Amino acid sequence: MQKTPFKHMFAAFMAGSVVVGSLMFASDQLNVFSGGIAAATPAATPATTAAAVQTASATASSQASASLAAVKAGNASVSDIAKAASPAVVKIETVVQSAGSRSFTGSQEGSGIGSGFIFDASGYILTNEHVVDGASQIQVYVQGYDKPFTATLLGSSYDLDLAVLKIEGGQAFPTLALGSSENAQAGDWVVAIGNPYDFDYTVTAGVLSAKEREISIDDSQGTRNYKHLIQTDTSINPGNSGGPLLNMNGEVIGINTAVSSEAQGIGFAIPAETVSSVIDKLKNNESIPKQASPYIGVSVQDVTEDMQADLQLNEAAGVVVMSVQRQSPAFQAGVRQYDVITAVNGSKISNTEALTKQIQAAQVGDTLSLTINRAGKTQNISVKVNDKNAAN
Template sequence: MLLTARTKLASTCKATIRIFTAKLLGSSYDLDLAVLQIQGDKAFPALKIGSSDNTEVGDWLVAIGNPYDFDYSVTTGVLSAKEREISIDDTQKTRNYKHLLQTDTAINPGNSGGPLLNLNGEVIGINTAVNSEAQGIGFAIPSSTFSSVVDKLKNNETIPKEPAPYIGVALQNITDDMLSDLKINSTKGAVVAEVEHGTPAFEAGIRQYDVILSVNGKASSSTEDITKAVQAASVGDELKVTISRDGETKDVTVKVGDKNTATNYQS
């Protein structure tokens, strides 16, 4: 049985709560998933796993959970989007979710770990997060994600992280009072506030106080533009980065690295 790590196990039969003992087989912090093995000799009913890939935007969905301790609550809505990415801070660090399903099905604290069902009663997602500043925006881990890792979790194996493209610079937006020192005449682009030795950017010759003007020929207006360009690349790609240094413009080639294997964690 696949559940998120925050799930409380319970089952109901004729309005009687049955508590089950579960053994943790394996978990993944990054994916916010865990596999628990129910202990006992009685059969435990299970729902069929459906295909999140075959679910389309606009399809009706059903969420089941215990929001605010209202046991066995059911809410309905539609699939709003697929492949959403969000970041949530917790007591350990920042968890970066990828490939999430977005739904306007009401998901509240207590729904996390509960199933998100299609109208065939198949589990196509595991409810995991909400946007606390908005209404009608909830997120679920798709079945395509947990189905691909369940065997590794059952065997308590490490789940490989997806490659995270990076070049290794800390960037800062340019303000008018920087123009003279940087010997430029526009605030478009971003100044390199820091670049560590050994990063892809350092190996390419980028240094502190260089101004990045464009990536692969596309002009950059801010740090956000540059970050998006790097994240859109694949690890191993070569990017042509146009920089300004002491008033002179030149191109450098940066080979995109993998942040997961680096010793620093800049953009």
């Protein structure tokens, strides 16, 4: 078999993270996630004045509570939910200057599109942190108003991927109530409202597929480790990020956040319980304690057949260590670049996702037994799991 050099791939991996592919944020931040679809709305304009606020349509005013009799009675249809909730769902457009931008290159500025919803009548809006990350200007479109509002970012959390914005108006805005997903069950109907691919206020419906899902998504700042997520088959696309996932009582039980780009009908939402626990801190721009993030300090890649001979393996299985953070648990335990991890605590490791799950399932302070192949020889190395947040 012809040997294929793979050491040049080292620079492509971030130290200290485990790469998990096939997921993308369901936002159109900087036109990256949508494949370059540009915003079809007019250019950003200044904040709506008090006079402009008074031009809000009677329809928006009459639905200030974002509720209908059918919803209150508990026998609502998807159409009822959509009519009741839509006035409180907003479209978010961001402008990000290219200077110092993490994601956008090639022009002076980029634009992004996302969703959110008003949860307080005085103009407080909830969305995803990645929708507004790096924005130099945030414009919010509210149904029934002639002009967009310029929003202020009050507080955000990278780890939880949540942010609270504030817009100022001359009257009460329609709102949506945060509910609970604790009693929701797989198979329950849910409704999503957002702005996918700049198609304003799109309604989709489906079922709650599962709860307590965990995923990890890498970006240039690090790795977001989402926990307790709601999985749904409701159609979620770039631009839906930050929009509400509603139950059939019209309550927000989740914040639409991510979607699998390699599957159909696999979307994820941050549960309302997570939001409720931090929303006051976000409103007041208070720091949110970081949850422990188990890590061992390696970047890895799936072993391929092209690597098999170079790594002196009998089969193309396991994950190859591309880098090891200095002074990390793995480094101190003796794990080195190009070691191949084939098992953790006796359980076979077939790919990077399997290794990530094993590490994330561990508690800080636990010891993992890694079975590795180094230059054709097998050995076991004990690695103590550390907290990545504390290490940073």
